[in-house]
Amino acid sequence: MNDIIKHSIRFVAIVIIQAYILNQLEIGFGIQLMVYPLFILLLPFEIGLIYLMLIAFGMGILIDAVSNTYGLHTSSLVLFAYLRPVIMKVFSPRDGYEKQREGNIYEMGSRWFLYVFGSLLAIHHFWFFLLEIFRIDDFFFILQKTILSLPLSYLLCYLLQALFVTKPKER
Numbered sequence: 001m002n003d004i005i006k007h008s009i010r011f012v013a014i015v016i017i018q019a020y021i022l023n024q025l026e027i028g029f030g031i032q033l034m035v036y037p038l039f040i041l042l043l044p045f046e047i048g049l050i051y052l053m054l055i056a057f058g059m060g061i062l063i064d065a066v067s068n069t070y071g072l073h074t075s076s077l078v079l080f081a082y083l084r085p086v087i088m089k090v091f092s093p094r095d096g097y098e099k100q101r102e103g104n105i106y107e108m109g110s111r112w113f114l115y116v117f118g119s120l121l122a123i124h125h126f127w128f129f130l131l132e133i134f135r136i137d138d139f140f141f142i143l144q145k146t147i148l149s150l151p152l153s154y155l156l157c158y159l160l161q162a163l164f165v166t167k168p169k170e171r
Contacts, residue, residue: 019066030145038157056081076128
């Protein structure tokens, strides 16, 4: 399948899942499930930073428009996209990223996915909740929401890859 079509289908599916299903769930304890950062991680490695941030901005503004969150998702996702190359460089494989086309668990492995996506998702969640609450005296509540939401969002993203990502063919 053409990469543009594949990523367009992922874009639409993840926006629908996030905006119409996950944003409507009330789990309790301030837990909020967010899977849309997975789309930015699954984009090809060779995409430029400006394009990556523009795609993140478009997805974030779309989710914000549907969710009435006034830039929370956009700001968090643009930060995620901006830091993606930095975090990926820190955790780059010994041979580099030449052979792989995207950052999924099948091509990069579970450990790489845990380190890279886990780090980026933690930054994303912390920034999102910091802007949502926007009071420094509620720092521990921000931390609580981040710590409780992070593992559930990570696990959901891990499971969603079974739907949106195909295993590469063995050579």
